[in-house]
Amino acid sequence: MRRRADAVPRGVYLGTPVYVERAEGTVIEDVDGNCFIDLAGGIGCLNIGHRPPAVVEAIRSQADRYMHTCFQVLPYESYVRLAERLNQLVPGNFPKKTFLVNSGAEAVENAVKIARAYTRRPAIIAFEDAFHGRTMMTLSLTSKTHPYKEGFEPFPGDVYRIPYAYCYRCSYSLKYPDCEVYCAKHLEDTFKRVVAAESVAAVIAEPVLGEGGFVNPPPEFFKIIVDICHRHGILFIADEVQTGFGRTGALFACERYGIEPDLLAAAKSLGGGLPIGAVTGRAEVMDAPGPGGLGGTFGGNPVCCEAALAVLDTFDRNDLFALANQLGDRFQQCARKWQAQWPQIGDVRGLGAMQAMEFVKSRESREPAADEVKQIIQHCYEHGLIVLSAGTYGNVIRLLMPLNIEDNQFEEALSVLESAIASVLGAGRELALHGA
Ligand SMILES: Cc1ncc(COP(=O)(O)O)c(C=O)c1O
Numbered sequence: 554m555r556r557r558a559d560a561v562p563r564g565v566y567l568g569t570p571v572y573v574e575r576a577e578g579t580v581i582e583d584v585d586g587n588c589f590i591d592l593a594g595g596i597g598c599l600n601i602g603h604r605p606p607a608v609v610e611a612i613r614s615q616a617d618r619y620m621h622t623c624f625q626v627l628p629y630e631s632y633v634r635l636a637e638r639l640n641q642l643v644p645g646n647f648p649k650k651t652f653l654v655n656s657g658a659e660a661v662e663n664a665v666k667i668a669r670a671y672t673r674r675p676a677i678i679a680f681e682d683a684f685h686g687r688t689m690m691t692l693s694l695t696s697k698t699h700p701y702k703e704g705f706e707p708f709p710g711d712v713y714r715i716p717y718a719y720c721y722r723c724s725y726s727l728k729y730p731d732c733e734v735y736c737a738k739h740l741e742d743t744f745k746r747v748v749a750a751e752s753v754a755a756v757i758a759e760p761v762l763g764e765g766g767f768v769n770p771p772p773e774f775f776k777i778i779v780d781i782c783h784r785h786g787i788l789f790i791a792d793e794v795q796t797g798f799g800r801t802g803a804l805f806a807c808e809r810y811g812i813e814p815d816l817l818a819a820a821k822s823l824g825g826g827l828p829i830g831a832v833t834g835r836a837e838v839m840d841a842p843g844p845g846g847l848g849g850t851f852g853g854n855p856v857c858c859e860a861a862l863a864v865l866d867t868f869d870r871n872d873l874f875a876l877a878n879q880l881g882d883r884f885q886q887c888a889r890k891w892q893a894q895w896p897q898i899g900d901v902r903g904l905g906a907m908q909a910m911e912f913v914k915s916r917e918s919r920e921p922a923a924d925e926v927k928q929i930i931q932h933c934y935e936h937g938l939i940v941l942s943a944g945t946y947g948n949v950i951r952l953l954m955p956l957n958i959e960d961n962q963f964e965e966a967l968s969v970l971e972s973a974i975a976s977v978l979g980a981g982r983e984l985a986l987h988g989a
Contacts, residue, residue, distance in 0.1 A: 676712070
């Protein structure tokens with residue numbers, strides 16, 4: 554830790570002071586021989602766990618042949634095969650093309666470039682509480698100010714922000730379903746009061762907020778947004794960097810909402826632990842930038858392509874979506890019980906295995922309880938469980954377990970989480986009723 558402080562800038566966040574020795578499946582062993590159940594998955598990159606054997610084998614065998622040529626200099630077949638697979642798998646009953654990159658932010662950056670090249674319009678509409686990455690354009694799209702944006706201004710312009718369907722903290726103080734999803738319909742009003750529809754290239758959204766707190770909008774929300782977009786010749790970009798590859802109980806969360814995005818950005822769990830991202834979209838849209846307009850030295854590296862193909866094979870061979878939904882149901886069962894016990898658990902929500910709890914000081918005030926969340930997470934790692942916070946207010950605990958986590962490991966994780974909550978919040982309902 555001392556050497557880290559001397560060698561690495563303080564801006565690089567430190568989640569847990571645990572140095573990793575090895576990892577397998579859901580378990581991490583540290584350099585001192587301690588074992589941890591990992592419900593963070595390197596921030597959602599390990600939907601099929603650490604070192605899935607098929608992925609390790611694919612990486613080894615590719616490393617034995619060649620590791621880098623740059624696809625634009627000397628192409629290789631695995632890039633094309635991965636593009637073909639993603640074109641088939643991404644929702645949308647139309648011809649598609651795929652461009653491969655290194656990360657989620659790079660996928661989002663390129664989705665924006667492609668949308669602008671196709672529409673010849675400048676503006677992008679993003680949502681409150683969105684997270685799209687840390688490069689300058691993606692920071693412009695990202696909502697949370699501290700610590701992501703503060704001090705790094707100015708950002709690229711022509712980005713406009715509208716409220717997300719965050720029902721627990723509705724920006725319009727309305728209640729679903731009586732609201733009739735006003736927040737989605739309000740997009741039309743944005744074209745009159747904020748930015749002309751004719752100037753908008755794309756609306757970008759995470760189908761479920763990731764860093765923003767695992768907020769899953771009501772079922773109609775995205776259909777309304779996509780319809781409005783298409784009425785005005787605006788593209789809809791789905792940022793599935795965190796929701797992708799089975800996390801929500803379908804390969805892509807767009808399927809859960811019954812929508813077909815014009816462009817979809819993917820990364821994280823696509824690589825099974827290696828860095829790779831993708832933009833997949835309507836063929837005519839993807840072809841808008843001219844030859845040489847898209848590229849990058851390492852994008853779609855052959856080792857990463859083989860890893861991603863092995864990840865997709867794993868989804869083909871196993872019903873991981875059913876497992877995701879079972880995990881989600883089991884968590885909801887526990888978390889609802891905890892919510893009855895601890896009034897500080899204001900909201901329990903999620904889609905498939907993308908599950909979270911939002912902590913508040915009291916149910917009435919809904920004041921975020923970020924310190925309590927920090928303490929719960931600390932208690933967890935001191936007791937062998939790695940979990941992550943989320944949310945604009947840092948008061949959400951989110952779960953990103955492998956979809957193939959073993960039952961006994963998940964039960965153990967839930968029981969550590971329960972004792973962490975009890976240790977920080979006290980015995981629960983009775984104490985709370987007595988004002989403790
Ligand atoms: C929804 C979403 N988009 C984009 C990104 C950025 O991805 P990366 O960190 O790979 O650049 C993230 C990362 O957490 C994300 O959750």
